Amino acid sequence: MDSAELDPFQKKVSAALVQVTRTVAQLSSEDLGFHRTSSSEFTESLDEQSERILALTSAVLKAATAGTDVDAPSLDTEESLEDNWRGVVDVIDSLLEKADACLDEFTGVIKKLSPSQEEQAPVARKAPKFPTTYDYGPSKIPKPQLLFDHKPDNSDLGPFHPLLETKPHASVPLEKSLTQRQIGGVTAYPHPYETEIRNAQYPKSVYQTASPINFLSFEGTTATFVDTLDGVKKMLEELKQAKEIAIDLEHHDVHSYHGLVSLMQISTRNKDWVVDTLKPWREELQMLNEVFADPKILKVLHGSTMDIIWLQRDLGLYVVGMFDTFHAASALGYPKRSLKFLLKKFVDFEADKRYQMADWRVRPLPSGMFDYARSDTHYLLYIYDCMRNALIEASTPEESLIDYVQDRSKNEALQRYERPVYDAEKGQGAGGWYDLLSRNPGGALSKEQFAVFKAIHQWRDEVARAADEGWQCVFPKHMLFKLAQVMPLDMGTLLRTLSPMTPLTKDRAGDLLNTIKKAAAAGATGPEWRDIAPPPKTLPVAVDMEDVDFPIAERYETSQFWGDVLQLQEPSAPASYSAVASLEALRLSLPLPPMPTTVSQAREKLAVTANAQSSPAPKAAPAPAPVPEEPKYFTVKDLGGPRKRKVAPVDTRDEEASTPDILAGPSDESEMTAKQRKKLRKEKKKAKKTAQSASQFEAEPFDYNTADSVLKAAPTAAPSAQQRKKPFNPYVKALDAPSGARKQQRNDAGKSMTFRE
Template identity: 70%
Template sequence: MDSTQLKAVQDKLTAALVQVSRNVNQLASEDLNFHRASSGDFTESIDEQSERILALTSKVLQIAVGETGKSAPTLEDEDSIEDNWRDVVDVIDSILERADACLDEFTGVIKKLSPSEEEQAPLVKKAPKFPTIYDYGPSKIPKPQLLFDRKVDNSTAELFRPLLKVKPNAITPLEDCLKTQDIDGKEGYPTPYESEIRASKYPKSVYEQSPPIDYLPFESTTATFVDTLDGVKEMLKELKQVKEIAIDLEHHDVHSYAGLVSLMQISTREKDWVVDTLKPWREELQILNEVFTDPKILKVLHGSFMDIIWLQRDLGLYVVGMFDTFHAANALGYPKRSLKFLLQKFVNFEADKRYQMADWRIRPLPSGMFDYARSDTHYLLFVYDHLRNELIQASTPDGNLIDQVNERSQNAALQRYERPVYDEAHGQGQGGWYDMLCRNSGILSKEQFAVFKAAHKWRDEVARAEDEGVQCVFPKHVLFRLAQTMPLDMGVLLRTLSPMTPITKARADDLLDVIKEAKIAGADGPEWRDVAPPLKTSKPLVTESKDEDFLIPERFKTTFFGEPLHMPSKQISPEHALAALKEAHRLAFPSPPVPTTVKEVRENLGIKTTPATPPTEQPAPALAPVEPEEKKVFTVKELGGPRKRKVTPVDQPTEDLLTLEPSDDDIYDEETEAKRRKMLRKEKKKAKKAAKVQAESTPFDYGAADSVLNSSSAQTSEALPKKKKTFDPYKKALEAPSGVRKLKRDESGKSLTFRK
């Protein structure tokens, strides 16, 4: 086969893989556990096929690692797949890389050397695959935070004090901003630039519609990589000469407890910079506050919610005069608000997805990652021009969208960083255990709940001490596995933690003691569902929204459609809290009003009803004088009681009543005739039902039945008499009980569902 025939083979292989994927997805959507319980034969077949697939997979993995000299994992059951998942992924990656190289050689993208050329060719090492944030094992890159001038402190013993040394463009002196205050019921440092952010006025150009300024071609321009303090000062001189800049950050939070700002991208209309923020002198970047806090220079960011926190936490930088394109896209009602969507919409540019999860601590920075980081700000000012014009066009005299976006951007810039505090009792806050348990479908006993809390706290303490992400100690699914098994000896603990990280391995004895103590204490402890989240009294009960004229309780603060509801400061009485919540829910989820009473439902459906009058007590009728029997005159209607009640004669059969003709003495009308007809229909239905019951109770005459063995195959269902019963010799066999269902051990996080 030559390269021209590769397309046909590739299409055939793709079609086969698509069909396999469809079959797999269809099987995954079926409730196999339910079918297991319904048929013993089906259970045996499923188990047989499962063992066969696992055996074939193990053989494929062994064949794939044959040339590499590595050992392939053996998959014995479903649990072994999860335990050896990392090894399976590594084998699959190696297969795909070799297949990619072979295809390149086959199609001629890479010229294959002849044997003589291969002997003469120098050995060239293949460039290693760049690390991603999914590499939760030991860090392959030395920790840059170990060289910082200010050492990392993950403890909560002291409050976070702003890193500012000098405050340019100040309204309030720096000395007044570095004093602790009572903020929302807790002691803390205020935002140093709060006064400046609230007093800032946006440039007039933000409110004026003008044609978008074209960006420079990405291919013909280059960005400057700034990794020296002199380079930062040169960049600062150029930034002071412009009116608008675009800013973005790249963050790493796997091999760091709090996270690290790894790169900062800054762009003007003519130039791009990529600043290395992992240098030991990184806090010297505070000189950029001369531009970042200048209200005359517009700062354009996208999704600045976390960028503002990271800038003040790591670099001591604050932003005054910010325009967030995320809030602009939200105000315009775009279906998506991501930067990727905006770049595709206005620039028709799509960034390389390979670098979305890259480890941005890599130095020197690969060219692909450098271009990816640069693209985030290179087009952002051009996108801002389009959004500004659309906001002006969509504004009305009663609602200026530009002011709305500016106000939301200011609220984002007013955020204040606080050290994450671990809440052991209630599991609230960043990285707490309460939300994790609420999202998990498993049920924990008292002892398991106590072990879960103890292991969760131990993991957090180790991560703080090692300055690593909690997932690098052990991931979430291992945490639940520890709570379920509650290992009490080292062997079981090691099997439960497999594969074990070096951090946990060095502290396995300590973890085992923590689990033992927690299990003993949990015997008399509470259930996890009994531990309710605390009511946040440190903040106001409700706060006033800047976007809508309603109030929202603080404890119901949440995120609707990707944007947080705004919560500033105004308190109201508790009796209005529920009404405020309903109003907030109605505005966040537009839906028609739901009737709350039966009367409202009838009115909506147009059903007219007459008001029911309460029954009144009738006075007892006076006793009439008794007349002789032969002179007493009466009518049938008088003996029948009230008009709306059915007549039940005593001395006359029902059949005679139904055929009774009215006499001259009877009061006869259409209503009486309707009653007679109704009773006649009921009697006919009763007679028909009695005949059917009698027919069914009659024993079946096997002698008169048609022969099953000698029946004619040409006889069709039309030839049989209507409703004639036929003998089914297999009916009793089908009613036999099913086989014994296979016992399946409980697994955390999984439940059984049954479909009709």
């Protein structure tokens, strides 16, 4: 298929995949469980389609693995897809690797083998794997650390002893440098090159502006893969002749507890080297200290924080006279400080980041990974030249940016490697549980869950140390929190919680289950996470509250809403403290007339008002003591009114007298026609309304002081039958239902019942 036919086919396939992806996302967002329970037909159809998709997927996987050494996983049920997901990922990775190899052949990066060579060639080795979450199973590459002359000992928790056997360019002898002393309250070995690093100064050429030396073309530069001791010695002789060298490392930390330096890249102005650091004689690379510790040779690195640690731990190498371009970018205020940004800015080179997370233990090294490794140092010396000139131009007589970079680079080079010691009780250390809980929401963990979290975290660390694997190969961090929250107490729940389960955990599932049970039982009386959690951050400076001028709220003497309508008056008699406080609170909220504070005051006020309305009368003699009366008997029938009240006749003579003679015609209605009588009645009603409205405006203002008490008001007459209106019921037509129980007959007036008073 040529390119003309490939493009339409690719667009058609992409469009179909996009549509399928959208449909699947739509279906997954629906409540399929609810629809399953609501329709048996839908359930059968869904199961049928699920089996069909699983069958198609299995067929595709078998077709993709035909003729290869990759086994296609068997997908019989939906659960098997989750259990065998790692196998599915392996198939996809193999397809991507084939596509990558075909593209390399198409572009000419790899020369296609002749037919005779293809027939005689053995089975091609698998291309490098890219670690993902599902690649944390058993290592598919034999562990190189098993062949080291000095195998890593993960159980050693003592101070790290430097690997140095000799100390080139020393101002302090090696024996004196390797004497233990107290450092930060802990007995440890000092940095062997501490004195040399502090006293080192950049060569004078670093402080002088010069035109950047152009780098050689990537294809035209000699690149050498060094995997023998003779090759290391030959490279060392050439490095001694250089004035500046660029250094970088590639590290692997998945299938090793402490990690492994897998490659070391070194470049000069005209040559690149890639050194294999996984050889059994890797500690013999200490001979490179003749260049690395030479202060006259400038070592250019980028982001050297971890590189310095790894060089000490694995190779026994130390760097004196380092220039870190990361700190140079910080001094110049660049928006980004990554090596990728510097390569794009100064060289216009895009690094191929496909191999950034590759497994650098693979041997022999593929050409793509080899080129990616050497690109990190091939252009670094040219970038150093450009940044050096920029630092000199941006410096001032008071502040030298070159010195700033030198100080920061010295601090990086003075780092010491210390073994991570696991503290199970307090959780401190590089891989402890304390830091993990502090950076993740662990406040919701109960006592039992917190105890389980600590126990399985320690269990995971012990398993990783014993197997020399990264802790993520036991189970990842999110599974750690999931186990602590679920606290499985049986094997079935444990397997479901950790699905998919890594081989390391599967082989030790019984031990893990016992650990969880013991921790959950012991955690019932243990502490909670909040008891030892870090305290919340406080203000750095204490504030004296007496020195703070708080705003004072001003109050209005009169209401902003009522105005001067209701003026306040002082109470005539002093009240108690509580009464005064209540009055003051009421006055501040809303101005109101003075009100009595007690019932007795209210009664006295009502008595004074009644006396003021009546004329003065002589004081009456005290009434004799009341004599108890005999009980009276009464009949309800006599006191009850009729069932229907009669409407009292309305006297309209006064109204008729007040109505003006506005009609000219017969005075007797019997002599009027029907039309005249109707018109007369309308005019009378109109005149009556006019008179009522006029009387309202002409009446005197109502005096509340002389009005009768509301407490002793006479009961108002009940409204007549005509005045009472049945409330509107909007649902009267909708109540189409059988009638309920019969209403209980009430006792109306007229029934005779006798009571004792």
